[in-house]
Amino acid sequence: MRVLVTGGAGFIGSHIVDALVAAGHDVAIVDNLWEHGGGKTENLNPKARFYQLDIRDAALADVFASFKPDVVSHHAAQPSVAFSTKDPSYDADVNVKGTINVLRCGAAAGTRKVIYASSSATYGTPERVPIDEDHPQRPESPYGITKMVGEHYLQYYASAGGPAFTALRYGNVYGPRQDPSGEAGVIAIFTNRILAAEPIRIDWDGEQQKDYVYVGDVARANLLALDGADGAVLNIGDGVGTSVNELHRQIATVVGRDVKVEHAPKRPGDVRLCVFAIGRAKAALGWEPQVPLDEGLVRTIDSFRIV
Numbered sequence: 282m283r284v285l286v287t288g289g290a291g292f293i294g295s296h297i298v299d300a301l302v303a304a305g306h307d308v309a310i311v312d313n314l315w316e317h318g319g320g321k322t323e324n325l326n327p328k329a330r331f332y333q334l335d336i337r338d339a340a341l342a343d344v345f346a347s348f349k350p351d352v353v354s355h356h357a358a359q360p361s362v363a364f365s366t367k368d369p370s371y372d373a374d375v376n377v378k379g380t381i382n383v384l385r386c387g388a389a390a391g392t393r394k395v396i397y398a399s400s401s402a403t404y405g406t407p408e409r410v411p412i413d414e415d416h417p418q419r420p421e422s423p424y425g426i427t428k429m430v431g432e433h434y435l436q437y438y439a440s441a442g443g444p445a446f447t448a449l450r451y452g453n454v455y456g457p458r459q460d461p462s463g464e465a466g467v468i469a470i471f472t473n474r475i476l477a478a479e480p481i482r483i484d485w486d487g488e489q490q491k492d493y494v495y496v497g498d499v500a501r502a503n504l505l506a507l508d509g510a511d512g513a514v515l516n517i518g519d520g521v522g523t524s525v526n527e528l529h530r531q532i533a534t535v536v537g538r539d540v541k542v543e544h545a546p547k548r549p550g551d552v553r554l555c556v557f558a559i560g561r562a563k564a565a566l567g568w569e570p571q572v573p574l575d576e577g578l579v580r581t582i583d584s585f586r587i588v
């Protein structure tokens with residue numbers, strides 16, 4: 282299959298590219314290596330074609346016309362809640378207009394399907410846990426709003442004769458290659474700082490719980506969605522809530538050292554509790570997480586030690 286991965290130089294996208302190449306697919310990447318994102322040239326798989334291009338650029342149509350993707354795995358985005366609260370207009374430009382451009386180009390080039398990276402941030406503060414896919418979406422950050430709007434455009438284009446879709450709502454994804462220099466990705470940030478014997482910052486009281494899912498499991502969900510679960514919206518998480526304080530404890534234990542903790546107030550847009558119900562992804566794709574948090578943390582910490 283010919284698969285175009287937008288954001289394929291980034292953290293999650295590059296793992297998807299590697300899994301697609303390993304499975305024998307013909308893969309191309311569109312990524313503009315945005316200066317505030319996690320995209321890096323060293324993440325690029327040499328067996329994939331690379332187009333350094335902004336997804337908002339009119340020239341995206343030429344990439345679609347020449348590569349003719351059967352499926353697009355759409356991961357290019359402004360991916361940070363914190364950045365979105367500082368510049369909501371930029372966030373909307375990339376996450377909404379960029380997504381529309383991907384869908385328009387896919388419709389024009391006869392792309393069969395778009396797999397979309399959505400987010401737990403679209404739910405906002407849950408009224409019940411675990412959160413299933415029918416839970417109301419009341420996003421509390423500009424990022425959560427734009428990711429939710431992207432889902433609506435998928436449905437619009439599919440109903441208007443464009444590509445079919447699967448929207449994957451990820452929990453907090455972690456693993457090797459996650460950028461530790463940004464404001465998102467608490468596991469990468471804590472790992473990097475504890476390995477360097479530098480203090481960590483814990484916002485709020487650290488008891489906020491999120492659903493952490495290993496990046497290899499996310500890549501596998503994308504491969505399964507290549508030809509399954511058309512029209513479905515699926516939670517992709519591990520179904521377990523873990524607090525920031527618990528992450529700190531576990532990472533310090535694996536690294537074998539603790540560091541000073543600085544405390545800071547709640548960040549705008551952060552939510553208290555997010556734990557996913559993941560039964561629908563199992564029913565639709567046969568997908569279940571295979572890497573539990575303790576094992577995923579060891580793999581992540583080992584990869585950060587090598588770098």
Ligand SMILES: NC(=O)c1ccc[n+]([C@@H]2O[C@H](COP(=O)([O-])OP(=O)(O)OC[C@H]3O[C@@H](n4cnc5c(N)ncnc54)[C@H](O)[C@@H]3O)[C@@H](O)[C@H]2O)c1
Pocket residue numbers: 287288289290291292293294311312313314315317318319320321334335336337355356357358359360361375379398399400401450451452453454455460
């Ligand atoms: N990391 C998570 O926990 C998480 C959770 C839910 C959803 N997501 C979504 O998954 C996707 C990948 O996130 P990530 O954590 O790997 O982030 P990342 O920053 O590592 O990857 C995003 C990639 O998109 C590229 N990009 C950004 N703007 C672009 C543009 N205008 N044109 C072309 N390329 C552009 C960046 O250069 C980067 O390589 C995003 O859509 C994000 O919203 C991530």
